[in-house]
């Protein structure tokens with residue numbers, strides 16, 4: 581019952597997006613523990629802080645490929661996080677995550693997660709290829725789960741035309757949210773990422789997440805609302821990517837930028 585409530589919240593966000601009514605982005609906090617004890621402790625903190633969305637980074641969890649164990653643990657996690665939207669992510673090593681895995685293993689993991697009925701969203705890497713993406717997209721949508729299609733580059737920022745091509749591929753593969761996180765080397769890279777995000781937001785009318793990582797890119801996390809970003813990531817214990825800032829600070833920044841956005845709309 582309570583899980584449905586989290587799903588409804590996401591549904592409302594998507595409706596608003598369709599009406600081009602940009603609103604304050606949701607904060608998503610990643611759980612990066614490797615043991616059940618650590619993950620549950622992080623989840624408790626998220627619950628106490630009334631975090632809107634929590635990302636379980638399965639590539640950080642030791643037993644992610646032991647499916648019965650993983651699912652039993654997910655049930656416990658969900659009991660703590662019943663008010664939150666729960667995003668399940670396996671970030672592969674080639675996109676900055678902690679573990680490598682074969683495509684077949686990746687698909688199997690997500691199939692278990694989708695069918696468990698215990699998560700609201702999944703993050704699927706665009707680089708998995710059209711066939712794998714299609715398969716997971718169909719299964720997720722049949723089970724009323726939302727899909728974030730994502731691209732990460734922890735080394736550099738590809739040129740604007742490439743960023744737009746990725747957003748375009750994500751939208752045409754029917755993603756519910758389009759997500760790009762890149763590493764800027766210069767301030768121009770940060771600006772290019774911001775411009776590509778604005779352009780994609782106007783073109784596709786889909787919620788997106790656009791992040792420039794590291795110190796240089798912090799601005800994209802706090803002024804997410806101006807890029808059309810529906811979600812921004814913040815840390816509660818350990819950050820899962822360079823440049824993430826603590827949730828208490830993030831809340832202050834978001835409400836500051838939201839008040840500016842509201843004034844501009846008046």
Ligand SMILES: O=C1C[C@@](O)(C(=O)O)C[C@@H](O)[C@@H]1O
Pocket residue numbers: 610635637669671703730732761791793813814820821822824
């Ligand atoms: O993709 C993302 C965004 C992120 O990389 C960030 O830069 O905040 C953090 C990851 O946990 C998440 O999966």
